[in-house]
Amino acid sequence: MPAVSHPVFARVYERLSVVMDRAGGADHRRDLVTGLSGRVIEVGAGNGRMFAHYPPEVTEVVAVEPEPHLRRSATRTARxxxxxxxxxxxxxxxxxGGDGEFDAAVVVLVLCTVPDQAAALLELRRVLRPGGEVRFFEHVAAEHPGGMRRMQRLADATLWPLLFAGCRTGRDTxxxxxxxxxxxxxxxRFRFPSTGPSSPAAxxxxxRAVKPIGDPR
Structure with a gap:
């Protein structure tokens, strides 16, 4: 498996994730997984900020994280x-994971960063059982054309992906x-954080989205 190492970003993200949770991110995380049960795959688990919010009906979370520093942090958090x-x-x-192995999947601030968004989503579809859910919390392209869209295009064409481990702000997830x-x-749809200066990732x-019952994959 190719190495995915972003040591500087990983350490910055650890601190940033705490600030984001204090600004309301923790509430979004909790609401995101309310009602889940069974086996869950969390893709891009980072340093494990989601773990505290899973309800007791979840029997296991398989937390996938390719970045070594963040994975070590997540392992400590999992305890x-x-x-x-x-x-x-x-x-x-x-x-x-095998085909149809999981009851639900969770993605939080990761579909902006994966190199191939379509391939990642097809993999989620593969490992989910028919009727299984994807719960998502992502920053995305601005809904309407205008200044924010222009800001996102500029950010994605310049330093933003280099500073944030390949993140793209203008994806229509x-x-x-x-x-x-x-x-x-x-x-x-909402702005996050809800107050303060607006960034391209606002x-x-x-x-939540559902894999159709009749889907054989």
Whole structure:
């Protein structure tokens, strides 16, 4: 498996994730996984900020994180999680799981960064059982043309991907989820953080999408 190492970004993200959670991110994380049960695969687990929010009906979380420093942090965090969490190495486009193995998948601020968003979503579809859910919390392209869209195009064409481990601010992730064969059931659009200066990563979505019951893959 190719190495995915971003040691500077990983350490910055560890601090930034705490600040983001204090600014309301923790509430979004909690709401994201409310009602989940069974086996869950979390892709791009980072330093494990999601782990504390899984409800007791979740029997296991397989947390996939390719970046070594973040994976070590996630492993430490998993020891105090309220549910069983297994942290593993892996890539979004080649997930460690069999076809239909999981009841749900969780992606938080990761579909902006994966090199091939379509391939990652098809992998999620593969490892989910028919009727299984993807819960997503992502920053995305601004909904309407205008100054924010221009800011995002400029950011993506210059330093933003270099500073943030390949992150792209202008991806239409909701459209990509639909194109991968999922049916979006809930979709909330909002600015995050809700106050303070606006950055190219301010437009966010949170929601859930379902793999169709009759889907054989």
């Amino acid at each position: 105090t999680a309220p549910v069983r969490v297994t942290v593993v190495d892996g890539l979004a486009a080649a997930l460690p 909701a459209a990509a989820i639909t194109a991968a064969g999922f049916a979006i059931q809930d979709l909330h 437009p966010h979505i949170r929601g």
